[in-house]
Amino acid sequence: MGNRFQATDRFADGAQYIGGRLQPGTSGKKHSVVDPATGESVYTYELASTADVDAAVAAAKDAFPGWAGATPGERSDALHRFAGVLAEQAEDLARAESLQCGKPIRLSTEFDVPGTVDNTAFFAGAARHLQGQSAGEYSGDHTSYVRREPIGVVGSIAPWNYPLQMAAWKILPAIAAGNTIVLKPAELTPLTSLMFAEAATAAGIPDGVVNIVTGAGRDAGEHLVGHGDVAMTSFTGSTPVGKRVAEIATATVKRLHLELGGKAPFVVFDDADVEAAAHGAVAASLINSGQDCTAATRAYVQRPLYRAFVERVAELMETVRLGDPFDPATDMGPLISHAQRDRVAGFVERARGYATVVTGGEVPGGDLEKGAYYRPTLITDAAQDSEVVQSEIFGPVLVVLPFDGDDEGIRLANDTPYGLAASAWSRDVYRANRATREIKAGCVWVNDHIPIISEMPHGGYKASGFGKDMSAYSFEEYTQVKHVMFDNTAVAAKDWHRTIFGDRP
Numbered sequence: 293m294g295n296r297f298q299a300t301d302r303f304a305d306g307a308q309y310i311g312g313r314l315q316p317g318t319s320g321k322k323h324s325v326v327d328p329a330t331g332e333s334v335y336t337y338e339l340a341s342t343a344d345v346d347a348a349v350a351a352a353k354d355a356f357p358g359w360a361g362a363t364p365g366e367r368s369d370a371l372h373r374f375a376g377v378l379a380e381q382a383e384d385l386a387r388a389e390s391l392q393c394g395k396p397i398r399l400s401t402e403f404d405v406p407g408t409v410d411n412t413a414f415f416a417g418a419a420r421h422l423q424g425q426s427a428g429e430y431s432g433d434h435t436s437y438v439r440r441e442p443i444g445v446v447g448s449i450a451p452w453n454y455p456l457q458m459a460a461w462k463i464l465p466a467i468a469a470g471n472t473i474v475l476k477p478a479e480l481t482p483l484t485s486l487m488f489a490e491a492a493t494a495a496g497i498p499d500g501v502v503n504i505v506t507g508a509g510r511d512a513g514e515h516l517v518g519h520g521d522v523a524m525t526s527f528t529g530s531t532p533v534g535k536r537v538a539e540i541a542t543a544t545v546k547r548l549h550l551e552l553g554g555k556a557p558f559v560v561f562d563d564a565d566v567e568a569a570a571h572g573a574v575a576a577s578l579i580n581s582g583q584d585c586t587a588a589t590r591a592y593v594q595r596p597l598y599r600a601f602v603e604r605v606a607e608l609m610e611t612v613r614l615g616d617p618f619d620p621a622t623d624m625g626p627l628i629s630h631a632q633r634d635r636v637a638g639f640v641e642r643a644r645g646y647a648t649v650v651t652g653g654e655v656p657g658g659d660l661e662k663g664a665y666y667r668p669t670l671i672t673d674a675a676q677d678s679e680v681v682q683s684e685i686f687g688p689v690l691v692v693l694p695f696d697g698d699d700e701g702i703r704l705a706n707d708t709p710y711g712l713a714a715s716a717w718s719r720d721v722y723r724a725n726r727a728t729r730e731i732k733a734g735c736v737w738v739n740d741h742i743p744i745i746s747e748m749p750h751g752g753y754k755a756s757g758f759g760k761d762m763s764a765y766s767f768e769e770y771t772q773v774k775h776v777m778f779d780n781t782a783v784a785a786k787d788w789h790r791t792i793f794g795d796r797p
């Protein structure tokens with residue numbers, strides 16, 4: 293069903309994009325992109341070697357002076373053209389994303405691709421607004437000002453759940469600020485990162501500004517993070533891998549930005565609209581088959597609404613249609629891989645020993661048997677300290693727990709190592725406002741859960757990492773500020789020289 297993307301012809305030249313050119317990897321190790329809806333290989337390529345990473349970093353280093361020296365207006369113009377090229381290629385990008393991830397075509401067409409085009413347009417504008425905050429005569433005898441400068445070559449590593457958006461979130465603020473970049477996408481999902489880089493070239497962004505190395509985490513990834521010519525590491529992925537990346541980046545004293553795992557709470561107070569909350573919980577736990585770092589994973593529902601909420605969520609989950617990602621009627625596709633499906637199933641099977649699986653908890657048969665599908669799953673009666681409540685499952689699994697007073701709801705929401713996103717559901721402005729203040733997360737929604745916008749920052753608290761993607765705040769990661777100070781006196785013996793010379797002239 294549907295018009296699938298043909299990757300083999302499109303990327304016949306290889307899966308490395310270095311210095312404005314597609315080329316094969318040289319590691320001698322082959323890797324296949326597998327369509328998770330069918331389990332079939334759709335593209336086989338050679339992974340990047342450490343020498344390929346060196347070549348990409350060298351290309352980025354060569355391109356840096358020219359790109360950093362372009363005016364903000366010139367970079368902005370290029371990014372505007374880039375947004376235009378991406379918009380023209382929207383259909384192809386959506387099909388490639390659905391093919392490699394198993395995302396429903398509705399999701400890639402209505403969310404991933406337009407979000408990326410909008411992000412590109414946002415950074416085209418933002419590129420002209422890079423500012424230092426102060427200029428003036430602070431000492432009386434000097435004029436000081438602040439220059440905001442790019443850092444150099446950025447090495448970025450991205451996950452497989454939103455490959456196009458993650459490539460955009462990493463690449464756009466970096467290049468808008470005048471850096472050049474080498475991005476390593478996840479091995480499972482290189483296609484749209486490569487298309488994104490090709491579109492940058494088509495828009496006139498100079499060769500070497502955007503490079504893609506598609507290699508394994510342990511070799512290409514670690515080599516990129518530790519590379520002596522890479523000035524900054526920006527990583528999005530799981531918390532355990534983020535810790536390893538941090539060790540390597542710290543040993544080489546690099547600027548570091550970490551966007552890590554999440555376990556978002558969804559807190560429903562007893563004055564909430566239960567119908568709205570139930571719809572919100574189902575959509576926000578199942579988006580992208582639950583493989584979303586901000587997905588609703590733990591719903592805490594105040595006791596008077598608990599039963600009605602659980603019943604309604606179960607009912608709504610059972611209406612969700614699993615199917616071919618290319619069928620516009622499909623609501624939820626497979627998970628990224630059979631391995632990820634089995635990992636998710638493992639969490640649910642273990643939970644049967646200590647909790648109740650209300651609906652789902654199974655691998656569907658029939659036409660879906662070949663794919664990495666898993667039914668939307670609702671779990672209740674789990675203890676707060678149990679694995680399904682504390683660990684990132686990264687699948688279509690929602691756990692619901694009751695709470696009594698508002699204090700307890702907020703305490704439980706904060707009771708995991710993570711702090712990426714959360715939501716509070718209430719019609720009482722004071723209760724909702726308190727929740728937004730007291731929940732420790734980089735984003736708190738009120739009466740909704742999931743929407744993101746280019747103008748607003750995305751990033752974690754606690755073990756979800758630090759630093760911001762999107763918005764003008766991301767420039768704090770991708771720039772460094774320099775204090776420039778001019779002497780205004782033109783005298784040889786300055787007043788402060790008395791600390792050395794005493795009263796001698």
Ligand code: NAD
Pocket residue numbers: 449450451452453454476477478479507508509510513514517528529530531533534536537551552553554584585684686712752756757
């Ligand atoms: P992962 O951590 O396994 O892999 C992420 C990337 O790191 C991949 O490109 C992988 O090849 C690379 N990698 C693996 N080992 C490495 C190493 N030793 N050194 C350098 N690079 C290495 O994550 P995943 O399974 O691809 O993605 C899912 C995870 O990403 C989840 O934990 C999710 O919450 C997180 N995520 C976070 C955000 C956010 O904004 N905070 C967004 C999307 C996904």
